[in-house]
Amino acid sequence: MNLRATATSANTTAKGPGRRHVLKAAGATAVASALAAAGAGPARAEAAPWDVIVIGAGYAGGTAARELTARGLSTLVLEARDRIGGRVWTSEFAGEPVELGGGWFGPGQQLVERELKRYSIGTTLDVSPTLAVMPGADGYVSRSPAEVFGRLGSLFDEFYAGSAQYFERPLEPLYRADLLRGVDHLSLADRIAQLDLSPVDHKWVAGSTAPFAGGNEVGALTGLAQWYQLAGGTYEGFHSTMSLKPDGGMTALLHAILADSKATLRLNSQVTSVSTAPGGWTNVRLGNGRTYRSRAVVVATPVNTWRTINFDPGLPKVHADAAREGVGVPHATKLWLHVRGSAEAVYAQSAEDGPLQLMLPQQELPDGRLYVAFSGPTLNVSDRAAVQAAVRQFIPRATLAGYRAMEWTKDRYALGGWGLRRPGQLLRQLPAIQQPHGNIVFAGSDIASGWYGAFVEGAIESGLKAAQQAASLTT
Numbered sequence: 001m002n003l004r005a006t007a008t009s010a011n012t013t014a015k016g017p018g019r020r021h022v023l024k025a026a027g028a029t030a031v032a033s034a035l036a037a038a039g040a041g042p043a044r045a046e047a048a049p050w051d052v053i054v055i056g057a058g059y060a061g062g063t064a065a066r067e068l069t070a071r072g073l074s075t076l077v078l079e080a081r082d083r084i085g086g087r088v089w090t091s092e093f094a095g096e097p098v099e100l101g102g103g104w105f106g107p108g109q110q111l112v113e114r115e116l117k118r119y120s121i122g123t124t125l126d127v128s129p130t131l132a133v134m135p136g137a138d139g140y141v142s143r144s145p146a147e148v149f150g151r152l153g154s155l156f157d158e159f160y161a162g163s164a165q166y167f168e169r170p171l172e173p174l175y176r177a178d179l180l181r182g183v184d185h186l187s188l189a190d191r192i193a194q195l196d197l198s199p200v201d202h203k204w205v206a207g208s209t210a211p212f213a214g215g216n217e218v219g220a221l222t223g224l225a226q227w228y229q230l231a232g233g234t235y236e237g238f239h240s241t242m243s244l245k246p247d248g249g250m251t252a253l254l255h256a257i258l259a260d261s262k263a264t265l266r267l268n269s270q271v272t273s274v275s276t277a278p279g280g281w282t283n284v285r286l287g288n289g290r291t292y293r294s295r296a297v298v299v300a301t302p303v304n305t306w307r308t309i310n311f312d313p314g315l316p317k318v319h320a321d322a323a324r325e326g327v328g329v330p331h332a333t334k335l336w337l338h339v340r341g342s343a344e345a346v347y348a349q350s351a352e353d354g355p356l357q358l359m360l361p362q363q364e365l366p367d368g369r370l371y372v373a374f375s376g377p378t379l380n381v382s383d384r385a386a387v388q389a390a391v392r393q394f395i396p397r398a399t400l401a402g403y404r405a406m407e408w409t410k411d412r413y414a415l416g417g418w419g420l421r422r423p424g425q426l427l428r429q430l431p432a433i434q435q436p437h438g439n440i441v442f443a444g445s446d447i448a449s450g451w452y453g454a455f456v457e458g459a460i461e462s463g464l465k466a467a468q469q470a471a472s473l474t475t
């Protein structure tokens with residue numbers, strides 16, 4: 001979401017191209033991806049041993065694969081789904097390209113910016129709201145966005161007080177481990193309870209943090225505070241992390257990265273086991289029984305899915321703990337809504353127990369407007385009447401022309417949403433979780449140091465590091 005810009009249409013671009021160009025770019029990258037899927041590298045027998053096998057074709061796996069082949073290492077990417085992207089999924093709804101997973105990036109995310117520049121992909125500025133709807137003492141109140149974001153800014157200055165010190169260098173989160181010891185055990189709910197909030201302020205704060213955490217008891221204060229400091233330590237900066245979109249959609253950049261690699265990509269290839277074999281080899285077995293062999297393996301799947309792969313020998317304790325506790329948030333349902341009945345571009349949020357916790361205006365259509373929303377656990381997104389009723393809490397005259405929901409927690413290859421560390425995980429698990437285990441290297445936004453969890457930036461950071469680690473294991 002864009003708090004500052006004056007653009008009112010998602011088709012207004014920072015660097016030029018409009019929707020037609022966007023769709024064309026998506027087509028071009030699909031072709032590029034088909035090339036990558038066919039294996040753009042020199043022909044080689046698949047059964048022959050590989051230097052490296054990368055498990056998972058999300059941003060972390062795709063980045064690692066490109067870097068490994070750039071070093072001349074033969075690389076096989078095994079992806080369980082019939083598409084690349086993982087928790088990024090550019091799809092379609094109401095005839096428009098939409099993001100069912102990660103969709104935005106923000107200024108200062110230097111790795112994403114570098115990749116966009118490398119592949120000459122432009123960016124689009126997101127829609128600015130014209131009206132904000134927030135919980136009141138009783139029901140909802142409408143205010144100007146400036147008034148609401150100003151008030152939220154003051155509340156979050158207080159909420160994150162001290163974080164500039166304990167995240168003095170937010171890209172190196174453990175730099176002030178001494179100070180983190182006093183806060184890393186706190187959940188978001190614990191922090192909210194420390195503040196002397198009025199009932200309405202409580203609804204605003206708890207309702208703001210809950211959708212990012214999948215529940216305020218689940219997410220760590222330090223989990224969100226690190227993002228806040230990465231974004232400059234202001235509420236406006238925090239929301240600017242959701243202000244830009246790559247032209248062609250979030251998947252377009254990954255298509256470009258994979259097309260640029262010489263890796264062989266195999267879709268529909270779910271890995272079920274990774275086991276050490278004699279002679280320094282590792283065997284990687286698929287659900288269909290097919291087995292591949294390599295010198296090193298990069299496990300670039302979400303932490304929450306590690307428990308679905310049989311590792312022999314078993315995972316180190318820190319990895320097993322993270323897989324059991326989870327890093328991907330336990331409730332992550334993103335909806336695209338086609339709403340009629342309001343000329344405004346409405347920003348809306350509920351209290352933490354609301355059915356729709358956050359609703360953000362997207363592109364205007366000839367007959368209404370698209371919105372992105374994140375639901376709470378109380379909303380059954382299969383119940384159309386319930387979804388419409390939830391929208392009407394924010395916009396009473398609204399009619400729901402249609403919607404599409406993606407429930408990431410039910411997705412077998414994600415088993416959760418974006419990552420947000422649980423209380424205590426930062427100090428207990430970093431940096432051990434980033435270390436190789438024998439010939440196995442781990443990658444993914446969930447275990448990144450900087451923009452971890454909810455950011456493609458972190459997946460790229462982790463993919464770059466994993467490629468270095470895996471390359472050193474092949475020598």
Ligand SMILES: Cc1cc2nc3c(=O)[nH]c(=O)nc-3n(C[C@H](O)[C@H](O)[C@H](O)COP(=O)(O)OP(=O)(O)OC[C@H]3O[C@@H](n4cnc5c(N)ncnc54)[C@H](O)[C@@H]3O)c2cc1C
Nearest residue numbers: 056058059060080086087102103104271444445454455456
């Ligand atoms: C709803 C939602 C909204 C988000 N919003 C944003 C946003 O606006 N901006 C942003 O930057 N980030 C956002 N994120 C976070 C971002 O999508 C992730 O951080 C990033 O995509 C993670 O990349 P990854 O490569 O680490 O993991 P993934 O994208 O999850 O990739 C892992 C891959 O491994 C595959 N896999 C899993 N198990 C197996 C197996 N056994 N065998 C083979 N393959 C397997 C999966 O299918 C997947 O393709 C959002 C995430 C969600 C869910």
